[in-house]
Amino acid sequence: MAEQSRPGENWSAIELDAIIADYFGMLGDELAKRPYVKTHHRLALMHMTGRSAASIEFKHRNISAVLQELGLPWIWGYKPAPNYQDALVDAVDRYLSGHREIVEEQPVLMPAAPKISDDTFTDVPVRTSRPRRPTFERLVRKFDPVERDFRNRRLGRAGEEFVVKVEHQRLIAEDRSDLANRVRWVAMEDGDGAGFDVRSFDRDGRERLIEVKTTNGAAHTPFFMTRNELEVAEERSDHWYLYRVYIFAQQPKIFTVRPPLGSVLQLNPETWRAEPAA
Template sequence: MAGDPWSDAENDATVAAYFALRADGDLVKSAVYRDVARQISRSAKAVEFKFQNVSSVLDTIGMDWVGGLPPRHNIQLSLADAVGRYLAQFSEVPLHQPTGGMAEAGGFFIAPAPHRRNAPPSVEDAKRLEVSIRLGMADRDAANRALGQAGEAAVVAHERAALTDRGRPDLAARVEWTARDQGDGAGYDVRSFEVDGRDRLIEVKTTNGWERTPFHITRNELAVAEDNRDTWHLVRLWNFRRGVRAYALRPPLEAHVALTATDFRADLH
């Protein structure tokens, strides 16, 4: 059976055992491996490797993995499906509250966007992207209003702190949480300022997942970005719950991301 693809039943049993181990730190890993191996007629070492694959899935979607089982990214996507089934059944989803106070205080650095310099993606990146897409991370993040609002609040705090630190408390006091106070139709979430008083219009996209997790962007946001190239910024917050990190994208967005149409408007003739 070694080398054969794992069945859904095998994957489900493995994922359930992994989460049991994750929930109970008193369990002995080697004993858990042997118990699962007996259930599914695989070797204990194969189960251990598969547990590390589960760690990879959890790391990709922003959940804590079991210590001592570092992620191995050479996974079969059927295992990601099994993790998705487990989370759907037991309603365990990544929380939006960060583990520390850094996000609420705005204490993070907005880095330049990651680039590949025309190189093909690594095997690890390709697998993590497949997992993100397979588990619908862009849809999950877009539907998680609490996560989105927490990200916007973090950026508001960041902008106010940055302006105050740079000697412009007057501008810091004028930073506006546009999406909360005026609705989400403006094409940006936060109105901030450069030190010289010029506008900074910031669209915030937040995920608990890794830095290349796909995200949704609306036609209106794209239009506003195009019309305000000098002032519009997209700030991507990632790894939000476990230790927020951030980077910024500037128009034209097509220079940084591949845009895929996901819906169409249907007007009757």
């Protein structure tokens, strides 16, 4: 996108640091449900940098694209625009390295009474394959979204609780309040290890064993699965469901996957179980 006031001139590191800090200020307000006015922020940046409104808007969308790839929340009104330069990746790295709490302390806020709407359940996303540049690959390894979500037990538990409520409402909407009252949060009541987190039902009373995976990132954010989960999915394939909960902190949505998982998901072994050889 061409500059109106400084055409063709790349953003300096100082300018990038300023717009990224301002972006995260707005994002913090959005996640905390505090009101803010984007126009005020944009005008301040225009005054500070001499850039046009269109240029600043597009840079905000570039930042959203980087955060989306990192499996982090982004400002809802700034649709990710992936055509960004390495200098922006470096600037995001600088900011996150100095504010690790943004990555490590992901918000787990959830609607008190989530409502099922027509777009709560979505299709499995189709990932467009774009080669990543080395600069961005290093950033992803440094702030690995898969490992981060896996370690965040509060986020995982909140996602499971959300699914329990969604299942309860789904069954009531299907005129099966008798089954809704039998939905169990297995992972909370019995502990992990069952190979699924929530026991629910189809409308006809058929058991639905749901493994929940939650992220604040986009639908295509990768996630870990354990060997036990994969084995239970195979052994109880007629009843097992994966519920992938995404953009959880902002507008939670779910896509579902049924076995055989390999027909829908790309399963890549990434860890080794190690013990002394002798």
